[in-house]
Amino acid sequence: MRKHLPAPHNLLSLLSQHIARRQAIQQIHAQLLLTGAFHSINPTLCNPLLRHYSLGSFPQEAILLFKHLQLHPLSICFFDSFAYSFLIKAAANLQDTAAGNQLHALTFRAGFQFHVYVQTALLNMYADCGSLVYAKQVFDEMPQRNLVTWNAMITAFAKWGDLRLARSMFEQMPTANVVSWTALIAGYTRANNPREALALLRRMVMDNGIVKPNEVTVLAVLPAICNLGRLESCQSVHAYIEKSGFTAYDIQVANSLIDTYAKCGCINSAFKVFEAISHEKRTLVSWTSIISGFAMHGMGKQAADSFKQMKEKCLKPNQVTFLSILNACSHGGLVKEGIEFFRKMVDECQILPDIKHYGCLIDMLGRAGWLEEAEKISLQIPGQISNVVIWRTLLGACQLYGDVQMAERVVGKIMEMEMRYGGDYVLFSNIVAGSGKFEDVEKVRRVKDERNASKVLGISMV
Structure with missing residues (x-):
C-alpha cells in the first residue's frame, strides 16, 4: 500500500528550507523514492534536488538522479531549462567532458539549443574542463548572447x-x-x-x-x-x-x-595597514601577513612579538604562519627562538613540518654557525621529503665558516642526489681553495669536467 506523501507545496517548502543541508535533502529524496511518487513529480520539486546535488560535494548524485528518472519505465518527469543547467554544472564540477557532451546532445533534443542560460552553462562547463575549442563553438553558435x-x-x-x-x-x-x-x-x-x-x-x-x-x-x-x-x-x-x-x-x-x-619594501606602511584593522577583524591571515613582512625585512624581534600577540588572541597558527616566523628568526639571527618555535609547531600544535620548514631551520642554524646541529637535523629529515636544496644550503654555510671536512660530507650527500649541476663543484672547490689545498681544487674541477657538469647561466633583468 502506498504511503501518504506530503502535498507538493509542503515538500517544496521543506526543500527550500533545507536546500543547503545534505541530510535533510537526502531524507526528502528517500521519502519520494519510498512512496513511489518520485516518477510523476514536476520540475518545481525535482530542480531543488538537482541543484543541491550539483553544487554539493558529490555532484555525480545529480547525474545519477537524472539517469534514474530518465530510465525508469513509470517516470513522467519533465526537465526544464533550470534542470539542464544544474546537470551541466554537475558535469563541470566533476570535470566530466563525456557527461557534458551527452547533456549537450540532450539539450538539443529538448529544444534548448537557443536557450541563452542553458548554452552559457554549456560554455562554462567546457571551459572548466579545459575544452576551449568546444566552448568557443558553443559561443559562436549562440544566436543571442x-x-x-x-x-x-x-x-x-x-x-x-x-x-x-x-x-x-x-x-x-x-x-x-x-x-x-x-x-x-x-x-x-x-x-x-x-x-x-x-x-x-x-x-x-x-x-x-x-x-x-x-x-x-x-x-x-x-x-x-x-x-x-x-x-x-x-x-x-x-x-x-x-x-x-x-x-x-x-x-x-x-x-x-x-x-x-x-x-x-615599505614595512612601515604594511604595519600601518595592519594597525588600522580592528582587533576583532584581524584574522590568522592578517597576522601571518605582517609576520611574513617583518621576516622579509630582517625584523625578527618584531615578528616574534607579533606571533606572541597573535597567540594571546587565541588564534592557532598554521603551517604558513610557522614558516613565516622561522624565516624571520633565520634572517633576524634569533636561533634559540627559532628552535623553540619549531618545537612548538611539532609538539604543541601537532603540525608536521614540510621541507620548507626544515629549509628555514637549516638556513637559520647555518647562518649562525651551528653547523653540527644543522647537519644532524639534515640527516633526520624523512627521506620522502628530503631534497638537494637542503644540502646545498648547508654547503653554503660551510663556505661561510670555512668548514672543509663537513663540506666534503655534504658534497657526498649532494652527489647521491644530483651529479650534473656544476654550481656544486664550483662552490666546493672555492671552499677547498679557501683552506689553501689548491691541488684538491684541481681534482674537484677535473671531476666536474669528467662528469660534464654544467653551471646554469645567470640572467639579468636590467
Whole structure:
C-alpha cells in the first residue's frame, strides 16, 4: 500500500528550507523514492534536488538522479531549462567532458539549443574542463548572447592563458562590466604580465567613468604590483581603496595590501595597514601577513612579538604562519627562538613540518654557525621529503665558516642526489681553495669536467 506523501507545496517548502543541508535533502529524496511518487513529480520539486546535488560535494548524485528518472519505465518527469543547467554544472564540477557532451546532445533534443542560460552553462562547463575549442563553438553558435555569456568566454580564455583571444573578445563585447575587466586583469597577473595588468587597471580608472574597480579587481591587481615591486603603484591603489572604502569591510583587501607593501619594501606602511584593522577583524591571515613582512625585512624581534600577540588572541597558527616566523628568526639571527618555535609547531600544535620548514631551520642554524646541529637535523629529515636544496644550503654555510671536512660530507650527500649541476663543484672547490689545498681544487674541477657538469647561466633583468 502506498504511503501518504506530503502535498507538493509542503515538500517544496521543506526543500527550500533545507536546500543547503545534505541530510535533510537526502531524507526528502528517500521519502519520494519510498512512496513511489518520485516518477510523476514536476520540475518545481525535482530542480531543488538537482541543484543541491550539483553544487554539493558529490555532484555525480545529480547525474545519477537524472539517469534514474530518465530510465525508469513509470517516470513522467519533465526537465526544464533550470534542470539542464544544474546537470551541466554537475558535469563541470566533476570535470566530466563525456557527461557534458551527452547533456549537450540532450539539450538539443529538448529544444534548448537557443536557450541563452542553458548554452552559457554549456560554455562554462567546457571551459572548466579545459575544452576551449568546444566552448568557443558553443559561443559562436549562440544566436543571442548576454553579458554573462561574454564574461564566461573571456574568463575561460584568461584562465587558460590565451590572453590574445581574451583581449580580442573583451574589445569586441558590446558592453563590459566589472567582471569583464577583472577577468582580464587577473589573467594578465596569472600569466606573469604585471605591466599589462596595471595598464588595464589604469585604463579602467582613467578612461572609463562608468565601470569602477571593486574589491575583486583590487585583489587581482595587487599580486601584479608585488611582482613589479612598485611602491608608487601600491600607494596609488591604496589611495583608491581608501577613497572607495574597501578596507572598511573587506579584510581580504587589507591583508593583501599588507603583503604588497612589505614586498614593495615599505614595512612601515604594511604595519600601518595592519594597525588600522580592528582587533576583532584581524584574522590568522592578517597576522601571518605582517609576520611574513617583518621576516622579509630582517625584523625578527618584531615578528616574534607579533606571533606572541597573535597567540594571546587565541588564534592557532598554521603551517604558513610557522614558516613565516622561522624565516624571520633565520634572517633576524634569533636561533634559540627559532628552535623553540619549531618545537612548538611539532609538539604543541601537532603540525608536521614540510621541507620548507626544515629549509628555514637549516638556513637559520647555518647562518649562525651551528653547523653540527644543522647537519644532524639534515640527516633526520624523512627521506620522502628530503631534497638537494637542503644540502646545498648547508654547503653554503660551510663556505661561510670555512668548514672543509663537513663540506666534503655534504658534497657526498649532494652527489647521491644530483651529479650534473656544476654550481656544486664550483662552490666546493672555492671552499677547498679557501683552506689553501689548491691541488684538491684541481681534482674537484677535473671531476666536474669528467662528469660534464654544467653551471646554469645567470640572467639579468636590467
